[in-house]
Amino acid sequence: MRQSQLFTKTQKQVSEEEVSVNAQLLMRAGFVDRLFAGVYTMLPLGLRVLAKIENIIRAEMNRVGGQEVLMPALHPKENWLATGRWDALDVLFKLNGSGDKEYALGASHEEVVTPLVKKFAFSYKDLPQAVYQIQTKFRNEARAKSGILRGREFRMKDMYSFHHNQADLDEYYSQMIEAYWRVYTRCGIREQTYLTFASGGTFSQYSHEYQTVTNAGEDLIYVCDQCQIAINQEIIADTNNACGQCKNTDLRQVKAIEVGNIFKLGTKYSAPFNFTYTDENNTSQPVIMGCYGIGPSRVMGTIVEVHHDDKGIIWPAEVAPFTIHLISLCQTSNDVTMANELYKKLTDAGIEVLYDDRPDARAGEKFADSDLLGIPLRVIVSAKTIAAHTVEVKPRSSAESSLTPLTEFLARYV
Numbered sequence: 001m002r003q004s005q006l007f008t009k010t011q012k013q014v015s016e017e018e019v020s021v022n023a024q025l026l027m028r029a030g031f032v033d034r035l036f037a038g039v040y041t042m043l044p045l046g047l048r049v050l051a052k053i054e055n056i057i058r059a060e061m062n063r064v065g066g067q068e069v070l071m072p073a074l075h076p077k078e079n080w081l082a083t084g085r086w087d088a089l090d091v092l093f094k095l096n097g098s099g100d101k102e103y104a105l106g107a108s109h110e111e112v113v114t115p116l117v118k119k120f121a122f123s124y125k126d127l128p129q130a131v132y133q134i135q136t137k138f139r140n141e142a143r144a145k146s147g148i149l150r151g152r153e154f155r156m157k158d159m160y161s162f163h164h165n166q167a168d169l170d171e172y173y174s175q176m177i178e179a180y181w182r183v184y185t186r187c188g189i190r191e192q193t194y195l196t197f198a199s200g201g202t203f204s205q206y207s208h209e210y211q212t213v214t215n216a217g218e219d220l221i222y223v224c225d226q227c228q229i230a231i232n233q234e235i236i237a238d239t240n241n242a243c244g245q246c247k248n249t250d251l252r253q254v255k256a257i258e259v260g261n262i263f264k265l266g267t268k269y270s271a272p273f274n275f276t277y278t279d280e281n282n283t284s285q286p287v288i289m290g291c292y293g294i295g296p297s298r299v300m301g302t303i304v305e306v307h308h309d310d311k312g313i314i315w316p317a318e319v320a321p322f323t324i325h326l327i328s329l330c331q332t333s334n335d336v337t338m339a340n341e342l343y344k345k346l347t348d349a350g351i352e353v354l355y356d357d358r359p360d361a362r363a364g365e366k367f368a369d370s371d372l373l374g375i376p377l378r379v380i381v382s383a384k385t386i387a388a389h390t391v392e393v394k395p396r397s398s399a400e401s402s403l404t405p406l407t408e409f410l411a412r413y414v
């Protein structure tokens, strides 16, 4: 993509209402725009990052047998009454339609997915199943001060699994624990992320969070460096301030962001919808459920909180909007042609390149923008590099740049 054609521009300053680092950097760089508190537009650059995160999640959910669907965001009140959450869920957006009809905007989808799968699963032969979607969720969050970490409208991957017994759920749950790790590894935040015990502090528990350590976090967790796990603040008292696994009391208190949450639901949602199956003996049994959430937009904000410096964002390779930021400092038409040719060669080879071809921007401006945008590899073409048959290459994460012979560079990428 040619930067000269991008409709967004970088900004020196954005709304002071945005206090979080993720919103400041993402808005200054032109990845997102704020409509109002907790509600953001994904701009061309931001949408590329979000799509990459969602595609990583999609691939990992497919790998553990998940079947993707897209459920409605507009829900009938009855389904939420059935589970008691019409009144119990304080963040639920409720609205009135024509007549006396009332609706909810989907804050979660147990109320839709449970009756949905019930229409197709009758016997033990129809189980297990795992169904997921990647979709926009709505929650009337009281505090929306953390940029895209806490949206009132935000992206969520929500997976629901359906089993004939607890052992089958337990087995699937442990596969999901690993699938989630693969997601965070590929998103570049594995190192900072801890499997966190939300209650009880043992592995047999019914709920776990994935918490990424950063000062921007709204949650407090207690990390056990021996087990490489953490305990949520809400339960720490129950465990006598000790790790539930090794009983270590030397726990590290840190701030963290909940980037994922997995639950063993049991019959909590199958019961209100009378979702049962017939077993081998033709006896009716309750369906056992699990649910597994990740917020792709929150993951995007978390990556920025973890990977930035005072100049801007430093995207991990797999989620970066582009692989190469090609910067042309060329002035003469011959040199500009050379830069254009290099851009064409790279894009023809399938490499994602943002090409700073802006004729009227100064070098310093281009470098500052490049640092802010955070594309992993910067490649500079100028009269000097062309004369020497080289390009200047600088990883975003390093202070050093080097001159690489053009033939060597092309051999590596094309």
Ligand code: ATP
Binding pocket: 108, 139, 141, 148, 149, 150, 151, 152, 154, 155, 156, 258, 259, 260, 261, 293, 294, 295, 296, 297, 298, 299
């Ligand atoms: P929190 O405790 O942070 O409010 P939650 O426990 O209510 O989150 P879940 O219902 O478990 O969230 O949702 C699954 C995942 O969706 C979370 O782990 C998080 O990654 C993401 N998520 C939840 N709420 C938001 C939000 N308001 N904005 C962005 N992502 C969110």
Ligand code: MG
Binding pocket: 258, 260, 261
């Ligand atoms: Mg949660």
